[in-house]
Structures are given as structure tokens and as C-alpha cells.
Amino acid sequence: xxxxxxxWTRRHFLQATTLAGTGLAFTWxxxxxxxxxxxxTLYQLQPGxxxxxxxxxxxxxxxxxxEMGQGIHAALATMVAGELDIVPSAIEVRQASSDPKYGEIQxxxxxxxxxxxLPTRRAAATLRTMLVEAAAKLWKVSPEExxxxxxxxxxxxxxxxxxxxxxxxxxxxIPIPSEESxxxxxxxxxxxxxxxxxxxxxxxxxxxxxxxxxxxxxxGMVYASIERAxxxxxxxxxxxxxxxxSIPGYLGCVLIEGNAWPSLDHVRAGVAVIARDxxxxxxAREQIKVDWASDGSRAESAVAVRAMVAALDLPGLVCRxxxxxxxxxxxxxRRISADFTTSYLSHAQLEPxxxxxxxxxxxxxxxxxxxxxxxxxxxxxxELGFANDKVLVYTPxxxxxxxxxxxxxxxxxxxxxxxxxxxxxxILWTRADDFRAGLFRSxxxxxxxxxxxxxxxxxxxxxxxxxxxxxxxxLPDQLGAxxxxxxxxxxxxxxxxxxxxxxLEHRTIKPTIPCAWxxxxxxxxxxxxxxxxxxxxxxxxxxxxxxFRLAHLTPGRTxxxxxxxxxxxxxxxDLMRRVLTTVASQAGWFGRHGRSTSLGLAxxxxxxxxxxxxxxxxMTNVNGIAKVDRITIAVDCGVLVDPRGAEAQVLSNxxxxxxxxxxxxxxxEGGIVRQRTYADFPVPRLADTPQIDIIFVDSDRSPSGxxxxxxxxxxxxxxxxxxxxxxxxxxxxxxLPQQMT
Amino acid sequence: MxxxxxxxxxxxxxxxxDPEMPLLWxxxxxxxxxxxKYGCGVxxxxxxxxxxxxxxxxxxxxxxxxxxxxxxxxxxxxRDKGSDRVKQAWLDERVAQCxxxxxxxxxxxxxxxxEKPNPSDAEVDAAITNVCRCGxxxxxxxxxxxxxxx
Numbered sequence: 031x032x033x034x035x036x037x038w039t040r041r042h043f044l045q046a047t048t049l050a051g052t053g054l055a056f057t058w059x060x061x062x063x064x065x066x067x068x069x070x071t072l073y074q075l076q077p078g079x080x081x082x083x084x085x086x087x088x089x090x091x092x093x094x095x096x097e098m099g100q101g102i103h104a105a106l107a108t109m110v111a112g113e114l115d116i117v118p119s120a121i122e123v124r125q126a127s128s129d130p131k132y133g134e135i136q137x138x139x140x141x142x143x144x145x146x147x148l149p150t151r152r153a154a155a156t157l158r159t160m161l162v163e164a165a166a167k168l169w170k171v172s173p174e175e176x177x178x179x180x181x182x183x184x185x186x187x188x189x190x191x192x193x194x195x196x197x198x199x200x201x202x203x204i205p206i207p208s209e210e211s212x213x214x215x216x217x218x219x220x221x222x223x224x225x226x227x228x229x230x231x232x233x234x235x236x237x238x239x240x241x242x243x244x245x246x247x248x249x250g251m252v253y254a255s256i257e258r259a260x261x262x263x264x265x266x267x268x269x270x271x272x273x274x275x276s277i278p279g280y281l282g283c284v285l286i287e288g289n290a291w292p293s294l295d296h297v298r299a300g301v302a303v304i305a306r307d308x309x310x311x312x313x314a315r316e317q318i319k320v321d322w323a324s325d326g327s328r329a330e331s332a333v334a335v336r337a338m339v340a341a342l343d344l345p346g347l348v349c350r351x352x353x354x355x356x357x358x359x360x361x362x363x364r365r366i367s368a369d370f371t372t373s374y375l376s377h378a379q380l381e382p383x384x385x386x387x388x389x390x391x392x393x394x395x396x397x398x399x400x401x402x403x404x405x406x407x408x409x410x411x412x413e414l415g416f417a418n419d420k421v422l423v424y425t426p427x428x429x430x431x432x433x434x435x436x437x438x439x440x441x442x443x444x445x446x447x448x449x450x451x452x453x454x455x456x457i458l459w460t461r462a463d464d465f466r467a468g469l470f471r472s473x474x475x476x477x478x479x480x481x482x483x484x485x486x487x488x489x490x491x492x493x494x495x496x497x498x499x500x501x502x503x504x505l506p507d508q509l510g511a512x513x514x515x516x517x518x519x520x521x522x523x524x525x526x527x528x529x530x531x532x533x534l535e536h537r538t539i540k541p542t543i544p545c546a547w548x549x550x551x552x553x554x555x556x557x558x559x560x561x562x563x564x565x566x567x568x569x570x571x572x573x574x575x576x577x578f579r580l581a582h583l584t585p586g587r588t589x590x591x592x593x594x595x596x597x598x599x600x601x602x603x604d605l606m607r608r609v610l611t612t613v614a615s616q617a618g619w620f621g622r623h624g625r626s627t628s629l630g631l632a633x634x635x636x637x638x639x640x641x642x643x644x645x646x647x648x649m650t651n652v653n654g655i656a657k658v659d660r661i662t663i664a665v666d667c668g669v670l671v672d673p674r675g676a677e678a679q680v681l682s683n684x685x686x687x688x689x690x691x692x693x694x695x696x697x698x699e700g701g702i703v704r705q706r707t708y709a710d711f712p713v714p715r716l717a718d719t720p721q722i723d724i725i726f727v728d729s730d731r732s733p734s735g736x737x738x739x740x741x742x743x744x745x746x747x748x749x750x751x752x753x754x755x756x757x758x759x760x761x762x763x764x765x766l767p768q769q770m771t
Numbered sequence: 772m773x774x775x776x777x778x779x780x781x782x783x784x785x786x787x788x789d790p791e792m793p794l795l796w797x798x799x800x801x802x803x804x805x806x807x808k809y810g811c812g813v814x815x816x817x818x819x820x821x822x823x824x825x826x827x828x829x830x831x832x833x834x835x836x837x838x839x840x841x842x843x844x845x846x847x848x849x850r851d852k853g854s855d856r857v858k859q860a861w862l863d864e865r866v867a868q869c870x871x872x873x874x875x876x877x878x879x880x881x882x883x884x885x886e887k888p889n890p891s892d893a894e895v896d897a898a899i900t901n902v903c904r905c906g907x908x909x910x911x912x913x914x915x916x917x918x919x920x921x
Binding site for chain 1: 772789792793796799800801803804805806807808809810811812813815816818845846847849858861862865867868869870871872873874877895896897899900901902903904905906907908909910911912
């Protein structure tokens with residue numbers, strides 16, 4: 031998913047602010063000066079909606095991006111720091127609330143760095159320009175003769191300098207410069223700033239200070255644990271809390287009726303057990319007897335996957351087509367065909383879902399770790415009847431998300447309870463709840479057919495994928511008239527090898543199992559499987575997998591792929607060739623034969639807007655168990671804003687891929703999710719972690735995203751390494767569901 | 772409900788609680804020490820790791836009755852020379868991503884290093900079994916190596 035880039039019109043930019051009271055409660059005034067009084071002695075300058083400097087020199091940046099481990103707050107602070115010539119850790123990052131004045135707020139699609147690269151730097155360059163001009167005016171010199179360094183404006187010819195804080199008042203008299211007049215720092219200016227100490231919120235992490243969803247505390251709050259419908263579609267016929275009443279601290283139960291599924295913002299039916307603390311709520315919940323009424327539907331993951339496989343025989347919706355597959359080609363054609371499947375997958379973010387809500391008069395506030403503040407805001411308005419300007423969603427840190435917190439079911443649960451109870455309430459899901467009432471990355475079925483000629487060229491290729499559609503379940507109006515789902519179509523449409531005759535198509539099945547976005551979603555099935563098939567084609571052609579890929583990436587080709595409606599992804603073969611050859615030389619690809627380890631290679635391209643990667647995975651057989659012992663990844667994501675943060679994201683993608691490729695699956699039997707704990711859904715541990723080497727290739731392109739951009743690449747490389755190790759082509763992910771850690 | 776004497780982070784407090792109440796929830800909901808995190812509730816993930824009598828334990832499967840009278844240290848109270856080195860190594864290596872598992876991870880690492888100042892790779896693998904869904908493990912290893920090398 032991409033999102034509109036953060037853009038503020040000139041008109042918005044000229045609106046100034048006054049800070050009323052604390053924190054986030056500010057209002058925009060069209061005619062006011064961009065300078066306002068905070069207290070009798072403290073003034074602040076805010077030449078736009080996001081960035082403030084006060085007369086103590088404190089710089090605060092309001093962001094519309096949630097921090098969930100992807101390091102976006104550090105990256106945005108680095109952009110500001112670079113333009114202002116201060117250190118990133120000096121900047122206070124404030125999370126915007128869902129107040130409509132901030133516009134759409136969501137975090138996703140690996141697009142936060144790319145989407146903020148210009149607007150955030152513009153905001154900071156605007157402030158710097160005003161401070162410089164204020165100093166120049168004061169000193170009666172030309173602004174061009176001044177520079178900034180370490181939070182000061184410096185005029186070297188006259189040996190004068192002034193700290194920013196001393197210039198705040200004077201700068202408020204400087205007209206806000208036009209966007210076109212701004213002098214921005216070059217891309218390579220930013221990376222060294224990332225080395226200057228840890229990100230600000232990291233400093234608190236080592237003493238346990240940061241506030242996550244379940245750490246929110248409100249006066250008078252109670253705690254809830256919800257017994258939800260074990261299977262989708264069940265309703266509460268009745269319940270008894272007779273056995274819970276004697277538990278000290280137990281306060282009562284509240285019915286959650288739930289709404290229809292599939293639908294946008296589905297909330298499961300349930301009984302919320304309220305108590306004075308979390309544990310008492312969980313303990314009392316075990317004593318509640320609920321009589322469930324079934325609607326007769328009993329989702330089965332195995333049945334859903336069989337339906338997907340069966341649908342491979344039916345025609346698909348064409349995502350991209352070129353040439354003529356029916357035309358026989360010259361030469362000795364080798365034709366191969368293979369079917370593949372992937373499983374349903376949970377996000378399994380470490381922090382279980384939680385939310386806290388309070389109703390005061392006609393106002394409702396919700397505190398929750400979410401990637402989509404505005405979606406929750408709108409859902410509270412729609413489902414609970416609050417006025418749009420009477421809802422506020424606040425975002426603490428997110429203890430991981432990976433797409434789960436793009437859904438707002440848990441935030442709505444807290445809002446429903448707060449309204450019904452009339453007092454502040456916090457809900458906390460258990461780990462088992464997180465699996466059982468989860469929304470999953472869809473399973474999928476794939477059929478690939480390819481023809482190679484006697485020269486080892488792919489003459490024709492088809493890839494058909496069948497999956498459940500998130501849009502079909504939640505937002506059918508995002509589908510094309512014929513049911514085309516661009517989120518499934520995008521990883522197909524961005525197939526990047528030169529193939530003259532090509533047909534890429536998809537189908538979706540009738541919704542049976544709740545699905546959601548997941549780190550890379552459909553890309554993590556489509557791309558790894560295409561890469562596994564590339565190895566099968568290379569074998570059919572008798573070629574080395576690297577040479578085979580390079581032969582189908584003609585140097586100098588630029589392609590523009592159609593992705594979401596009206597959006598395009600640019601692709602350059604030269605950049606893909608470079609990551610492939612870089613990873614090959616780093617990982618010992620060329621001397622691999624005769625070694626005890628087996629290597630697998632895969633390439634990946636992600637439209638955020640254009641991240642290129644290639645991975646080589648080394649696998650060995652340890653007493654009959656296939657073990658990944660090294661992962662090497664080359665990445666081209668343009669200019670690096672925060673290199674250590676970027677490296678952390680690639681590491682994270684690699685570990686996410688390891689679990690998904692080898693072990694993880696969600697199984698649903700009789701409508702009920704079988705997995706309950708991390709023992710059932712193995713997440714790699716330290717002992718499973720291979721050596722991981724990451725090479726960022728030099729680039730001066732605008733930065734591109736990383737959050738979910740590399741997961742598919744590593745899954746594909748693991749698939750190919752396993753094929754190489756065992757001689758059996760990888761046809762299903764996870765590869766080794768029976769092999770738990 | 773019975774009364775328990777809890778010795779947490781160098782102080783002493785009386786808590787009235789069900790004897791079966793896990794130490795995790797006593798810390799979080801009674802003593803307001805929110806740095807200890809809930810991740811699974813069944814001792815699998817390690818997000819709630821604290822020290823009881825100097826050893827790393829998972830506070831979700833230790834009852835308040837079991838912890839009473841023993842020295843309990845949480846991330847908020849982890850303040851000694853060795854532990855400061857661990858924390859600094861964590862910052863230097865920029866280990867944390869979302870950070871949620873990190874208090875437990877740091878508690879596990881501090882307990883390991885207090886017992887074995889120079890652990891082997893195998894000893895680190897065996898001692899640090901905490902789940903990190905973000906995948907910070909390579910930096911966890913680097914931070915432990917950094918903290919142990921001095």
C-alpha cells in the first residue's frame with residue numbers, strides 16, 4: 031500500500047499556531063503570527079504545522095507516523111537535524127493525535143521515509159532560513175555570508191555567532207520563505223548524523239521508561255479481558271458470571287454484540303470481563319460461561335487452500351500481459367509447470383493488542399498503538415455515534431505491528447466498553463487472543479508455467495495467483511469493476527525480468543478467513559515463488575541461477591510498472607543487476623560448488639517507491655535438520671537517511687522471513703485457530719539467528735523504503751537454498767512446518 | 772486476601788494480593804512498575820524477565836507468594852556497575868527496534884553476564900531465549916559481546 035505523500039499547501043503552511051495548554055491541544059489560526067506565547071517567559075516560533083522552536087532552543091517535531099520499531103521517529107528527526115545542523119537526539123518527536131487538523135494519519139507501505147523526505151526537510155529548511163535571515167538582519171550582513179553549525183548561525187567574516195534560541199523572536203518577523211527559494215542540504219549530508227548517539231526513545235528503553243499501549247494509566251480506569259467468539263460469525267446467546275462473582279476485584283461483565291463479517295472494522299462478538307486489575311480480569315474470564323450461537327459457518331484453512339488450488343484451473347484477472355503466449359516459438363522449447371502454496375500467517379507482534387478509552391461528556395479519547403489513527407477515529411464516529419470533532423486518538427509507542435495495527439478492532443472494543451461502562455477502561459488481549467482472533471496474511475495458491483528456448487532464454491511465462499482479498503473483505507470499493515485487486519496485482523505487475531510473452535493474473539476466493547495486511551502482504555508470496563520458479567527455469571535451461579537472472583535483466587532497460595490505480599513504479603535493470611552481482615561476490619556465490627553448504631539466491635523489488643534487493647542464503651544439513659547459517663543481502667534503497675536504522679530494518683526483514691519461510695503457519699479448524707502461543711507459531715530466537723551480512727550499495731537516488739521491502743527477497747532465497755540443499759524443489763511455504771525450534 | 776512483603780529494587784512494600792497472582796501483574800498493576808512487559812503469560816517469550824535473588828526469571832509464571840521475601844529487581848531498578856555496562860552496550864549497538872522485548876532481554880543479558888562475565892556463543896544462545904519479533908538478535912549478541920569484553 032502506498033499513501034499520498036505528506037504535502038502541505040502554501041496556504042496551510044502560512045497558518046500559524048498558538049499553543050493552548052499542554053502537548054497536542056493546539057488550534058490553527060489563519061491570521062495569527064507564526065509566533066506565540068507559551069508562558070510569560072517562553073515563546074515559540076512555528077512556521078508550519080510540524081516544526082517548532084522555542085526561546086529555550088528546544089526543537090519539537092510533530093509527526094504523523096507511528097513508531098513501531100521501524101525507526102521512523104529517528105529517521106524524521108535526522109532529516110530535521112540535518113537541515114538545522116543540530117543533533118537528532120536534541121529533537122523532541124511528538125506523535126500527532128487524530129485531530130482532523132492533522133489530516134490523514136497512517137503509517138504503512140514502507141513509505142514513511144520516501145514520503146517525508148521532501149516535506150520534512152522543507153519544514154526544517156524553512157526554519158533555518160528564517161533564523162539565518164534574522165541573524166543577518168541583526169548583524170546587517172548578507173544571509174549568503176552566514177552558515178549554520180551546532181545550533182548556531184555563524185558569520186565568519188565578522189567572527190560573530192548567535193544561538194538559535196536567541197534568534198527565535200527576531201525570526202518571527204521574517205516572512206516565511208517560499209518553497210522554491212529554499213536551499214536544501216544534499217542527500218549525503220544526513221547519513222553521518224545517524225552515528226551521533228542512539229535514537230531518543232532508545233535511551234528510555236534501557237530503563238523501562240517508554241509508554242506502550244498497556245502502559246497507559248488514566249485516573250479511575252478499570253481493566254477488561256474479553257472472551258471473544260471462538261469462531262467467526264458466532265454471537266452471544268447468553269452468559270453466566272456466577273462463578274466469577276466471588277473473585278475479589280471482579281466488577282462485572284459487558285456484552286459486546288459484535289458486527290457483521292466480512293465488513294470494514296469488524297468487531298467480534300464477546301463478553302468483556304471487567305476487574306480492578308488485568309490479572310483479575312483474566313482470571314475471572316476463565317470462570318465466565320458463554321453460550322455461543324453459531325451462524326453455521328466453520329472456516330477451515332485447509333479447505334480454503336484447497337479452494338485456492340482448485341481455482342488455479344479457472345481463468346484469472348490479468349494484471350499484466352505482453353506478447354502472445356499462444357504463438358509457438360522457434361528453437362527447442364523446454365516447458366515446465368509448477369504449482370505452489372503458502373499458508374496463512376500471523377503478525378505475532380510481541381506486544382499483545384491493547385487500548386484504553388475514556389468518555390467525558392460527549393468527548394471520547396482512545397489511547398492505543400495503531401498504524402491508522404484516522405481509521406479508528408472514523409470507526410468510532412461511525413460505530414458509536416460520536417461527532418467527528420469529539421473523538422481523539424492518541425498513539426503511544428507500538429510494541430511491533432507488521433500490519434496488524436492497521437486494523438482497528440481492538441481500539442473499537444475499548445471505545446465500545448468505555449461508552450457502555452461510563453468510566454475509563456483498558457483492554458488487553460492475551461497472547462492466545464492475539465492468535466485466535468487474529469487477522470492473517472492470506473494463504474495463496476500459484477501456478478507458474480514457463481518455456482525456455484535452446485539458448486536458455488525464457489520465451490514465455492505465466493503466473494497465476496489465487497488468494498483471499500483483504501479489500502474484498504473490508505473495502506470492496508477498492509476492487510476494480512471486474513474484481514481486480516491491485517494489492518495482489520502489484521507484486522505480479524512488477525515482475526521485472528525480460529520475458530517477451532507474459533501473462534500475470536490473479537483470482538480471489540470467497541472470504542472465509544479474516545485477512546489483513548502483513549509485512550509485505552501478497553508480495554511475500556508472489557515474489558518468492560516467482561524467484562523459486564526462476565531457479566527451476568534456470569535448471570531447465572542448464573544455467574547458473576545468477577547468470578540466468580542477469581541474462582533476463584538487459585542492461586540499460588527502464589520499465590514503468592502500473593501498480594495501484596494511477597500509480598507507477600519505476601524499475602531499472604542496472605540497479606537490480608548491481609545488487610545481484612554485489613551479493614554474489616559478498617556471499618561466495620562463485621566458489622560455492624564443492625562446499626558443504628548450499629546457497630540459494632533471490633532478487634526483490636518493492637514499490638516503496640523503488641527498493642532493490644538481492645539475497646543469498648546459505649543452508650546446511652545439521653543432523654537431518656535444514657539450518658540457515660548465513661544470510662547475505664545487498665540493498666539499494668537510495669540515499670541512506672539513518673544508516674544504522676536502515677540496517678536494523680534489513681535485519682528485521684531477514685528474521686521475519688526466516689520464520690515465515692521455514693516454520694510458521696496459522697491453521698483454522700472448525701472456525702477456530704489452532705495456534706495459541708509462540709510454541710505453536712515459532713518465531714526465530716537468538717540460537718536460530720544466522721550470521722547476517724548487509725551491504726547497502728552507494729546511491730544518490732531519493733530514499734526509498736525498507737520496512738517490508740526485503741522480507742520477500744529473503745523468503746525466496748531460503749526457498750532456493752532448501753532446493754539446493756535437498757534437490758527437491760520448494761513448492762510450499764512454510765518449507766518445514768513440522769520442524770519446530 | 773493475604774499480605775506479602777515484597778522487596779523490589781532495594782525497597783520494601785506490603786502488597787495485599789491473591790497468593791496466585793503472578794509477580795508480573797503485581798509489579799505492573801500494584802506497584803506501577805510498567806517496564807516489565809506482558810508478552811505471553813506462559814513463560815515462553817521472556818518479555819517479563821526480572822531478577823529474583825539475582826537470577827533471571829519470567830515474572831508471569833512466578834507467583835507473588837513465591838517472590839515474597841526475595842530480592843526482586845526490575846528494569847527500573849537495574850543499577851549496578853555491570854548492568855550499567857550492559858545498558859551502555861545496548862545503546863552503543865542501538866539494539867532496540869520497537870523496544871517492547873528489550874527490558875526482558877536486558878534483564879536476561881545482565882543476569883547472564885553477572886554469572887558468566889565472558890560467556891561463550893553457546894552459553895549466550897542457551898541463556899537468551901527471549902522472543903524478539905523485530906529480530907534484534909544479531910545486535911543483542913553484539914551488545915553482550917561488547918559488555919563482556921571489557
